[in-house]
Amino acid sequence: MAASILRVLALTASTAAALTISEINGNKFLSPYAGQSVSNVSGVVTAKGPDGLWLRSPMPDRDDRTSQSIYVFGRTFGTNLSVGDSIVVGGRVAEYRSNKDYIFLTELGSPVLEEKVSSGNAVKPLVIGKDTRNPPTEQFSALDGGDVFAVPNNVSLVSVANPVLDPKKYGLDFWESLCGELVTVRKPTAVAKPNNFGDTWVIGDWKVTGRNKRGGLTMTDRDANPEAIIIGSPLDGSSNPSSTKLGDTLSEITGVVTYAFGFYRILPLTSIQILRSATPTLPSATELLSSGKCDGITFGDYNVENLSPTSSHLPAIAEHIVQYLKSPDLVFLQEVQDDNGETNDDVTSSNITLSTLTSAILTAGGPTYAYASISPTDDQDGGVPGGNIRVAYLYKPTLLRLSASSSGIGSSSDATTVLPGPKLTYNPGRIDPLNAAWTASRKPLVAQWDVLPSGRKNRKRSTFFTVNVHFGSKGGSSSLHxxxxxxxxxxxLDRSAQANLTASFIASILSHSPTAKIVSAGDFNEFAFVEPLESFSRISQSNDLDAVTRIRDEERYTYLFDMNAQQLDHMYVSRALQKRAKYEHLHINTWVDRSAQISDHDPSVAKLDVCD
Structure with a gap:
């Protein structure tokens, strides 16, 4: 058990005798007997762990809401007991959690063996999806009001409301109703990579929603896939593999359901075994190739994860841009660090970082890129301390150039504005960089571009705008469980303010020219169906390019987190760019195992007609 222990113990000295395990658990999240001493509790040992064992009641009550099993916590208790032993115990009912943000686990503490009745009893696991029904596929809790992503959030607590369980409708209720049970997951599929402890999210042969072609579960509007369950540390002391990949087929898993470290989980009797992996190992390169003209400009978007001149993954990033993105005409980059990376000094320039990257791209067979960025004020843009991450552009100077501006390139504190034309006062420039909405966060980089005469279809000037964003992080989020x-x-709330500022700037461009061509792309750190981006789309009069190009909801992902394939990276376009637009995500980082992952984000490529 974790060192920081929080236990709920009712202020009572009463003792309840001859209760069944299901009566102790009750039909809510918290036991009605929390804090009370109990005796004459009968059960069969179904599994043993380093700090206790699990008991299943010989007298099931046939109520789907009440678990028939319980965890008996006692580091020395049960040393001489074996799986299959039928025993009678006493102890004290406790509610345990290692962090105030977690859900309590009902357990029997301070156990006393009152009687060993028999040994060698058959222990048969319950099969999830068969004996225990199918887990719900959309809603986590009645307390979410139908939307796990609702704003405002954190309006109630499970530990306070303690609702009656409805395991047929709510995912948390389903797993709570099985806490302590020995279960089997048949035909499991990995829906994520393992974390640093080898814990791996899986689904079994039960009904799911949001399944993508790779075998994972994609988060969609109001559906964050409560049917997935994480497989934790094996009870036999072995280790789960670190090489598990999205979509891997696994051998059958048997273990006990419990709650720890913020999630319901199954502790398997032994380690996960990989049977086979999805193919191909990597996706094909993009087929969205530049026409070399304004009618087919290609745009890449890539969060390059704390890239510095000495980053070991820099050559691989360059190869990705050349081999998979096929050297887009214009590339939106996020998480570009300063010239000495995480060294925490007053260096803020990224010229060496970007020139090292462009040289590596040339070495990898790509074009000669120019770059554009604005150095932040030291330690004001968040990210790794000392790294001074910022957004930046790579572009082909043989096809594109920055449009002339009245004031040149902006500084870290200069706010670019929109003048009649429309044109920018600073190009590139930042959006209201001194606004409190950007505290400890990256500022969007706005640019106006001209297609060079050789790339135009006629003599008319062809110009367009871009907004490169990296909104505030999701740090401080709580578990979906x-x-x-x-x-x-x-x-x-920060992202809402940032989205509104950015969207209002885009709207100001459109107020001067309703047919302006504007591309907004980057790491928005939010989902398209959540309030900040819904507001962004509405105010900016821009549309999500996934929707414009009709990419299936299940294939809209660029990132893996917990049980979900999800999309934090987006591209939005103004109405003038929607016709003939093409777009795709390249899953070169989400499909591989942790050791082969170059960035924690997938890149994307679009092809757009920017001709006037």
Missing amino acids: GDARPPVNGGV
Whole structure:
């Protein structure tokens, strides 16, 4: 058990005798007997762990809401007991959690063996999807009000509301109703990479929603896939593999359901075994190739994850841009660090970082790129301390150039504005960089571009605008299986303010020219169906390019987190760019195992007609 222990113990000295395990668990999240001493509790040992064992009642009550099993916590208890032993115990009912943001686990503490009745009893696991029904596929809790992403969030707590379980409708209720049970997951599929402890999210042969072609579960509007379950540390002391990949087929898993570290989970009797992996290992390169003219400009978008001149993954990023993105005409980059990376000094320039990257692209067989960025004020843009991450552009100077501006390139504190034309006062420039909405966060980089005469279809000037964003992080978010309902979406109010500022700037361009061609792309750190981006789309009069190009909801992902394939990286376009638009995500980082992952984000490529 974790060192920081929180236990709920009712202030009572009463003792309840001859209770069944299901009566102790009750039909809510918290036991009606929390804090009370109990005796004469009968059960069969179904599994043993390093700090206790699990008991299943010999007298099931046939109520789907009440678990028939319980965890008996005692580091020395049960040393001489074996799986299959039928025993009678006493102890004290406790509610345990290692963090105030977690849901409590009902357990029997301070156990005393009152009688060993028999040994060698058959222990048969319950099969999820068969004996225990199918887990719900959309809603986590009645306390979420139908939307796990609702704003405002954190308006109620499971530990306070303690609702009656409805395991047929709500995912948390389903897993809570199985806490302590020995279960089997048949035909499991990995829906994520393992974390640093080898814990791996899986689904079994039960009904799911949001399944993508790779075998994972994609988060969609109001559906964050409560049917997935994480497989934790094996009870036999072995280790789960670190090489598990999205979509891997696994061998059958048997273990006990419990709650720890913010999630319901199954502790398997032994380690996960990989049977086979999805193919191909990597996706094909994009087929969206530049026409070399304004009618087919290609745009790449890539969060390059803390890129510095000495980053070991820099050559691989360059190869990705050349081999998979096929050297787009214009590339939106996020998480570009300063010239000495995480060294925490007053260096803020990224010229060496970007020139090192462009040289590596040339070495990899790509074009000669120019770059554009604005150095932030030291330690004001968030990210890794000392790294001074910022957004930046790579572009082909043989096809594109920055349009002339009245004031040149902006500084870290200069706010670019829109003049009649429309044109920018600073190009490139930042959007209201001193606004409090950007505290400890990256500022969007706006640019206006001209297609060079050789790339135009006629003599008319062809110009367009871009907005490169990296909104505030989701740091401080709570678990989807956490106490707060709806779960805390860390930084959502900051992102709402950032989205509104950025969208209003785009709207100001359109107020001068309703047919202006504007591309907004980057790491928005939010989902398209959540308030900040819904507001962004509405105010900016821009549309999500996934929707414009009709990419299936299940294939809209660029990132893996917990049980979900999800999309934090987006591209939005103004109405003038929607016709003939093409777009795709290249899953070169989400499909591979952790050791082969170059960035934690997938890149994307679009092809757009920017001709006037």
